[in-house]
Amino acid sequence: MPLNLPNLLTALRVLAIPLMVVFYYLPQPISTVGAALVFIVASITDWLDGWLARKMNQTSEFGAFLDPVADKLLVSVALILLLHRMDSVFITLAAMVVIGREIVVSALREWMAQAGNRASVAVTSLAKLKTGFQMTAIPILLWYPSEPAGEYFRLLGLILLGIAVVLTLWSMAIYFKVFWASLQDEARDSER
Secondary structure (H helix, E strand, O other): OOOOHHHHHHHHHHHHHHHHHHHHOOOOOHHHHHHHHHHHHHHHHHHHHHHHHHHOOOOOHHHHHHHHHHHHHHHHHHHHHHHHHHOOHHHHHHHHHHHHHHHHHHHHHHHHHHOOOHHHHOOOHHHHHHHHHHHHHHHHHHHOOOOOOHHHHHHHHHHHHHHHHHHHHHHHHHHHHHHHHHHHHHHHHHHO
16 A cells, blocks of 8 residues: 555545444434534545545555545445434435445446456546535434424435435446446457
């Protein structure tokens, strides 16, 4: 692992996940505020490590591997915490879609990389938009206070998460379209 600031920030994002879980199980209001703040700081490092890697010319294969893994772990664990707290069909379905998409797209990327088509499944601007909605919705839902005004925050978080789920499905459909086209190209090439 090349030891540089961008990779260190990515590794710290992974290490922040257990801290988020510990905060989550502390007494209120420390639990919700602490878990949300850890998630927010970790989310900011997601943007910052990529920006620094490009700015400082410190991109690496290890960083390109670890960055999406750290994001997927952070979001997946946060969604599991929300499942525990909210016990709702919507949160359950949202978690299934988001986590399932990450597993499927990771598998597609691996398969396409082995087939020599890694560039065809690169991160899209739609996927980045989806991530933005997720990274905004999740801390709102982790934090929202139980007082009556908190219901507006919860509703905002649910709406943003709903938009993220729609974008998740849309981006997954795009990845499947690329995957299907690659399979058809491969079949044509093998017939020649």
